[in-house]
Amino acid sequence: MSAVKVQLVPWTEKYRPARIADVVGNEEAKKKYVAWINSWVKGKPSKKAALLYGPPGSGKTSIVHATAKEFSWELIELNASDVRTREALQQRLLGALNTRSVLGYSGKIILLDEVDGISTKEDAGGLQAIVELIEKSNWPIVLTANDPWDPKLRPLRDLCELIEFKKIGKRDIMKVLENICSKEGVECSREVLSAIADNAKGDLRAAINDLQSLAMGKKTISLADLQILGDRAEQETIFDIVRSVLTAKYPEQALAVTRLPSLDYEMLMQWLSENIVYQYEPSLQAIADAYDALSWADIMLTRMKREQQWALLSYALELMTAGVASARERPPFKFVKYSFPEKLRILARSKEKREKFVRAVRGAAAKIHVSTSKFRTDVLPYLRVIYEHDKKRALEILRNLGVPEDALELATQ
Numbered sequence: 001m002s003a004v005k006v007q008l009v010p011w012t013e014k015y016r017p018a019r020i021a022d023v024v025g026n027e028e029a030k031k032k033y034v035a036w037i038n039s040w041v042k043g044k045p046s047k048k049a050a051l052l053y054g055p056p057g058s059g060k061t062s063i064v065h066a067t068a069k070e071f072s073w074e075l076i077e078l079n080a081s082d083v084r085t086r087e088a089l090q091q092r093l094l095g096a097l098n099t100r101s102v103l104g105y106s107g108k109i110i111l112l113d114e115v116d117g118i119s120t121k122e123d124a125g126g127l128q129a130i131v132e133l134i135e136k137s138n139w140p141i142v143l144t145a146n147d148p149w150d151p152k153l154r155p156l157r158d159l160c161e162l163i164e165f166k167k168i169g170k171r172d173i174m175k176v177l178e179n180i181c182s183k184e185g186v187e188c189s190r191e192v193l194s195a196i197a198d199n200a201k202g203d204l205r206a207a208i209n210d211l212q213s214l215a216m217g218k219k220t221i222s223l224a225d226l227q228i229l230g231d232r233a234e235q236e237t238i239f240d241i242v243r244s245v246l247t248a249k250y251p252e253q254a255l256a257v258t259r260l261p262s263l264d265y266e267m268l269m270q271w272l273s274e275n276i277v278y279q280y281e282p283s284l285q286a287i288a289d290a291y292d293a294l295s296w297a298d299i300m301l302t303r304m305k306r307e308q309q310w311a312l313l314s315y316a317l318e319l320m321t322a323g324v325a326s327a328r329e330r331p332p333f334k335f336v337k338y339s340f341p342e343k344l345r346i347l348a349r350s351k352e353k354r355e356k357f358v359r360a361v362r363g364a365a366a367k368i369h370v371s372t373s374k375f376r377t378d379v380l381p382y383l384r385v386i387y388e389h390d391k392k393r394a395l396e397i398l399r400n401l402g403v404p405e406d407a408l409e410l411a412t413q
């Protein structure tokens with residue numbers, strides 16, 4: 001396996017806004033949100049819950065974290081996957097909901113992340129349980145979603161203040177990046193910041209992750225380093241896909257990557273195989289479980305190809321995504337710069353050599369009227385023995401078989 005990894009606190013966590021005012025962009029959404037929060041502070045909530053919706057990395061989760069800090073409220077954060085059934089929801093929130101806060105908090109706020117991830121088929125009761133939670137709660141509840149218009153969310157929508165978050169503008173993204181650079185003591189020209197911001201397409205999380213990748217191990221990011229960003233952009237989809245699988249909060253999120261039209265599953269196998277260990281260390285349990293799922297995916301893919309059983313593909317895809325993401329005892333998210341798979345690198349390096357060898361074998365086999373596979377099994381082993389004992393003679397035979405000079409040695413290896 002390649003290069004030693006340096007693991008750092010993700011800058012997206014380190015620089016999460018501490019106050020509502022630090023959440024950049026989305027002025028209108030912020031105004032609406034603050035008015036809703038104020039209605040709670042005054043004791044007369046307009047609606048008991050708010051549904052913050054919009055693209056990833058736009059600040060939906062961050063504004064709730066900032067609210068908790070600013071008001072000294074206890075933050076109770078749940079993911080949709082924690083509350084699939086009414087029992088699960090009650091278990092997680094039992095005691096917390098209608099009791100007073102301790103530990104010096106002056107109130108509570110409940111954050112239910114990614115409610116659009118709840119599947120009504122498999123998680124029967126989950127949505128109904130959230131509806132009941134909203135009706136009974138004495139504390140503000142915030143739900144987040146990327147897509148709020150899913151028909152299954154209708155009962156929730158009716159109970160919530162709907163607040164739309166939009167992509168973050170380039171100028172705001174650059175401002176945040178600039179601030180991080182100055183705090184981290186990283187020198188970075190405006191052209192570089194501008195390129196990172198362009199590349200992120202309104203997703204501040206992606207921009208901060210890119211900046212951290214570029215700054216890894218150095219104090220100055222120059223125009224020349226943009227080359228790396230260029231490479232990253234080319235591989236962007238595979239980087240993002242690997243990150244989605246390895247840091248998925250729940251298995252369905254990892255499974256979602258299988259619906260991407262650009263997914264190259266053979267490539268994904270290689271990338272996961274290279275990077276699981278870095279993302280999941282130090283948990284040996286998580287590493288073992290993830291590689292176990294990946295090896296089953298590999299078995300399914302091999303059987304699928306050998307026996308032309310295409311139905312096995314869906315099992316392979318589930319194993320390499322949801323299976324990997326279901327590893328037990330996964331450590332908390334940390335920033336990892338993913339590596340290009342070593343196997344692919346070696347194959348790419350030896351490609352020219354292998355092609356030359358194949359051409360030489362093909363030519364020699366034709367000369368003595370046998371198939372290439374017959375040549376490999378019935379002729380080459382003898383030639384190798386001759387080569388070991390009498391190099392000159394072996395090379396002469398190969399020359400007579402029409403193997404070009406620059407492939408002579410290759411044919412005997």
Ligand SMILES: Nc1ncnc2c1ncn2[C@@H]1O[C@H](COP(=O)(O)OP(=O)(O)OP(=O)(O)O)[C@@H](O)[C@H]1O
Binds near residue numbers: 011023054056063204
């Ligand atoms: N508007 C913002 N202001 C400041 N920082 C932000 C903003 N939006 C995102 N970030 C940064 O990006 C990170 C991810 O943002 P956040 O978790 O709030 O996104 P989100 O909109 O909830 O995305 P998702 O839908 O994927 O959960 C944050 O930790 C923070 O560092």
